[in-house]
Amino acid sequence: MTTTFDYPVWLRVDHWLNVLFVTLIIRSGIEILATHPKLYWNDDSRPGSEWARFTRKVMPKNKLYDTLDEEEDYSPFISLPGHAQLGIGRHWHFVAVIGWILVGLSYYILLFTTGQWHRYWPASWSIFPEAWNDIVTYMTFNLPPLLPGEPLDAMQKLAYAGVIFGLAPFQILTGAAQSPAVEARFPWYVRMFGGRQWARSLHFIGLVAFIGFIIIHLSMVFFWGWGHLTAAMIFGSIRNTHWATALSLLIIAAIVAVHVAATLWSLRNPRSVQRVLDAVVAVVRRPLLRPLNSRQHYPERKLTAQHRVNGKPPCSVEYKVMAVHNFADWRLRVGGLVENPVTLDLAGLRALGEPEMQRVMHNCVQGWTSIGQWGGLHLSALVELVRPLPEAKYICSMTMQDNDRDEPSSHGGGQFYEVMDLELAYKPQTILAYEMNGKPLPIKHGAPLRLRVETQVGFKMAKWINRIEFINDYSGIGKGAGGWREDNVYYAKDVEI
């Protein structure tokens, strides 16, 4: 007997592309989770307040530790690419998300224009008691009846509807809420989910739901007949079931091969992955997220009691002696492609303009957040003082931190620096901060001077700054990727997400 399931060709193609992108998203998502394997219901990410943790590491109490110390190294079997390569994991996640959204859009458009949505949309409330009966039937190791004239039972139809119309959009929405640019421009949007860490936790729960769905979906296909159902999803109808079984295994093998290739490429040539994938992501990121301006102003009561830190203070004797003298001998040298290079001490920097104060959320690339009040000079005031030459395109902030000496948990050594586009200097809430929570900037947060660029991920906001250069090319600095973390952990230079 030949049963026509009437799966149009576009739906079948989208289905298999969906398998590819969802699995890439899951593995790269686990890589992102590994870098801060703790989940919270509070935006302070308070140590010890996590509701879920996927690490056994215990942090010291007598020494400053940072969130790099909390990072985990997961196997490439579960994460892409594995081995604590957050930068590469992020590239894969964002590229796969773009692909998944494009597939999803084509799927939605065709689903609704061809009437295929009836296949998945529950038309009657009666489906709920029927679905419950189906669950009971499955639990007694029997197969429930199909809905009249439909290829699915009530439970299956509800599950598909939940994934297609609920879970998939939910994952996109909670993912977007984790972009610092979105969070900075639309704080209300993030609050809608209960806060930034709620969005992250819900995103994780969505991941678990997706994995649960995949396991049940594969079990259903297996129990209802692998050959029959894969035939429907390959040929559009139940025919040539042996061929369908073989082809389905071939398609799955091809998807596995893509994963293996992506993993090997990532682990063997991460710089190439960084360049290629970020070029793809930038096509979407720049027009969508770069125009967003920060409009944050959290109430004082929201300030985090113990703002988390990333990066450790410079261990040099010079730095410590400067610190114990209240940084009276610290100097900021500003030069490069400028008309008026200057050297400033803290008092001179303060005198350049009225301090700006902002209460904002810090979005670490690792996923944690804290809320702090920062005070300092708007970067544009310094730009106006030094007058960049027309060819200046970027601002390079150099710091007193040497990762060989100061950060054993870092992926590499050398002086920490970060490059950002000159245009960001004119964005609202982009400041050179010398105060935090109404006091001089603490040592662990970058004293005496750090950057705050609120639409970017935290690592761009260099701490312990002592030199700023205006440049037109960064390929000759460090390894040429646009910053220490871009050089060594393969992050993107522009990180509105």
Added chain:
Amino acid sequence: MRAGDDLPGRDEVGAPPACGGKRRRMPAEVRPELVSLLPADRDRVRGLLTAKGGHCESCGGTDFEIGHALYLGFLFLDEDDDAYMVALTCRNLECAHPHTAIRLHENDFLSGDGTLARAATWLASAPPR
């Protein structure tokens, strides 16, 4: 003084001061990690300086103004748990690099149990409540 705890000159970081003069202005606010010493603490520091022959590396002077202390043990990976740095300013008005410091153990100079001095470093970022 421990090995390596001699008194280095201080002006190798940064270019000549923009504000000029041999005695630099201190920023208006003292940072939250710094701890004021009691007169008895300062006396103990002074005694240690004398006993160990502490002198200014820049001008050779031995007369210092003793300033604040900074608890190093929490903030810096390479420091012992009970390590502090105490600010010293050379009183020689002609000294080119008057800012220096001495690294000391807590029990060597600090009165009391040091809990407040240590807490200053990890509470430095606490918001006003």
